[in-house]
Amino acid sequence: MNIPLIDLTTQYKNLRTEINAAIQAVLDRGDFILGQDVTKLEEEFAAYCGTKYAVGLDSGLSALELSLRAFDIGSGHEVILPAHTFTATAAAITFSGATPVFVDVDPETMTIDVKKIEVAITPRTKAILPVHLYGLPADMHAISAIAKKHNLVVVEDACQGHGAYYKGQRAGALGDAAGFSFYPTKNLGAYGDAGMVTTNDAKVAETIRALRNCGQRVKNVHELAPFNHRLDSIQAAILRVKLKYLDEWIASRRRLASLYNKLLSGSDLVLPAELPDYQHVYHLYVIRSKNRDALQSYLKDHGVGTAIHYPTPVHLQPFYTKGEDKHGQFPVAEQACNEILSLPMYPELTEEQVEIVASEITGMMVSAV
Ligand SMILES: *Cc1c(COP(=O)(O)O)cnc(C)c1O
Numbered sequence: 001m002n003i004p005l006i007d008l009t010t011q012y013k014n015l016r017t018e019i020n021a022a023i024q025a026v027l028d029r030g031d032f033i034l035g036q037d038v039t040k041l042e043e044e045f046a047a048y049c050g051t052k053y054a055v056g057l058d059s060g061l062s063a064l065e066l067s068l069r070a071f072d073i074g075s076g077h078e079v080i081l082p083a084h085t086f087t088a089t090a091a092a093i094t095f096s097g098a099t100p101v102f103v104d105v106d107p108e109t110m111t112i113d114v115k116k117i118e119v120a121i122t123p124r125t126k127a128i129l130p131v132h133l134y135g136l137p138a139d140m141h142a143i144s145a146i147a148k149k150h151n152l153v154v155v156e157d158a159c160q161g162h163g164a165y166y167k168g169q170r171a172g173a174l175g176d177a178a179g180f181s182f183y184p185t186k187n188l189g190a191y192g193d194a195g196m197v198t199t200n201d202a203k204v205a206e207t208i209r210a211l212r213n214c215g216q217r218v219k220n221v222h223e224l225a226p227f228n229h230r231l232d233s234i235q236a237a238i239l240r241v242k243l244k245y246l247d248e249w250i251a252s253r254r255r256l257a258s259l260y261n262k263l264l265s266g267s268d269l270v271l272p273a274e275l276p277d278y279q280h281v282y283h284l285y286v287i288r289s290k291n292r293d294a295l296q297s298y299l300k301d302h303g304v305g306t307a308i309h310y311p312t313p314v315h316l317q318p319f320y321t322k323g324e325d326k327h328g329q330f331p332v333a334e335q336a337c338n339e340i341l342s343l344p345m346y347p348e349l350t351e352e353q354v355e356i357v358a359s360e361i362t363g364m365m366v367s368a369v
Contacts, residue, residue: 003344003353005305006185010348015241022237034213035233041240042196045180048163048243049172051198053205056231057212060159060181063195064092066229067155067177068127070207073098077126081157082112082138083313084333085131089157090314092179093129101125102315104330109273110286110340111138113332117146127153132161132171134309135187135253135281136273140166140174155179158198162188163250165279172198182239187253187283188246190235249347253282256345256354260285263358267365270339284309288339296341298364304357307342 012019026037038056046054057063073079074097081089083102093100103120106113112130128147130138140156147154154175158164161171162180172178180186182194197208207224210217212231215224257280261271270288274280286309289295296306313333315326327334343357 001356002303003305003349003357005307005342005344006346007348008184008189008346011346014348015245018241019238022241023234026233026237032233033230035236037233037236037240038231041236041243044240044243045196046198048246049170049178049198051173051178052200053198053202055197055199055205055208055212056236057195057197057208057229058231059193059229060157060179060183060186060195061088061092061095062212062227062229063179063181063197064089064129064155064157064159065095066208066211066227067179067197067199067204068092068096068098068129069211069225070204071127071153071155071176073126073153076124078122078124079127079129080112080117080120080125081129081314082131082133082333083315083330084110084310084336085133085157085314086159086310087314087317087319088159088181089129089131090320092157098126099124100314100320102313102330104332105133105336106139107332107336109136109139109275110134110336111136112143114139114142114146117143118150121146121150121152125150125152127155129155129157130175131157131159132164134272134286135160135164135283136275137161137164137166137171137174137278144175153177159183159186159195160283161281162186162283163246163279164281167277173200176201177204182235187249187281188239188242191238192232192235194231194235194239196231250279250281252347253345254280256349256351257282257285259351259354260343260358263355264361267362269361282345284342285345286340286342288336289341290339292339292341295361295364299357299360302360304360305344308337308340309342311337313337
């Protein structure tokens with residue numbers, strides 16, 4: 001029996017009629033780019049996150065990059081981010097023209113270590129870009145307090161955090177702006193590339209609307225940088241269908257995660273942090289093991305799909321080391337990358353499948369003793 005890390009086909013099968021009808025309606029209308037489904041998705045997603053505005057874009061990466069640009073962050077500026085994240089967090093900073101400044105992560109939560117942010121601030125620092133890694137919000141109140149003291153902008157990387165809660169507020173409403181990705185495997189995923197910015201700042205929303213569409217605030221007046229980061233209407237139509245089910249899917253992910261937690265609690269694995277006043281949405285269910293590589297190959301041999309998110313911290317990626325040896329700069333992130341393993345997690349995974357994965361893991365640990 002094979003249990004994949006993720007399965008996108010069951011969800012489509014369940015929603016086939018609704019999704020096909022939504023796509024057909026776009027085909028019949030012909031408003032393929034920035035059409036009526038884009039406008040409606042923006043309204044519905046802003047309402048879901050509890051923000052005044054949402055702007056649809058073509059990816060999570062461009063959502064983060066345009067957010068920084070809308071705050072006039074670029075060349076000569078520095079932006080602080082965690083060393084342990086997906087490369088796109090740093091790429092957004094690089095493409096804005098600013099310099100990414102990495103900070104180590106907290107050993108328990110794996111999100112940016114708020115105690116290490118202030119020492120990284122320089123006169124060139126303009127923003128903090130925390131990541132709600134794996135679906136667990138970063139410690140946003142602590143981050144906002146530091147930002148306020150140093151007059152910095154906070155842009156959330158919420159690309160893994162759709163629907164996550166932190167102290168009564170949803171991801172997307174916790175900073176000055178937030179970037180979301182609707183890459184197909186995300187908790188809210190399109191059937192192609194798509195993204196969104198949420199914000200309560202009218203000027204930022206308006207600037208991003210212009211930036212995504214050839215720099216036009218007014219038709220045929222190309223005032224700002226003439227990018228193309230538009231969202232297509234077929235993706236928006238699919239996302240509107242799926243948004244209605246997001247909370248149900250999050251509940252399912254949380255139920256499966258708590259079953260994993262229960263079944264693996266006696267082992268010597270480090271399990272994901274569940275914190276009071278945080279709602280982790282388990283985009284990924286990530287455990288830590290000192291014998292990660294052996295565990296991963298054992299599970300592979302027993303038909304269980306796993307992955308490593310991510311095997312290399314961003315500061316050690318060749319694009320950022322520029323040939324220098326940067327090992328040892330962020331020890332917590334570097335150690336985490338050697339120990340983390342993502343187990344099967346998606347809303348349609350069954351409890352029986354979780355039980356099988358857990359028993360394979362505990363069985364392997366018993367036989368290794
Ligand atoms: C997916 C992801 C991104 C980038 O999103 P794309 O839509 O693939 O551009 C950025 N940051 C994090 C943490 C992500 O998981």
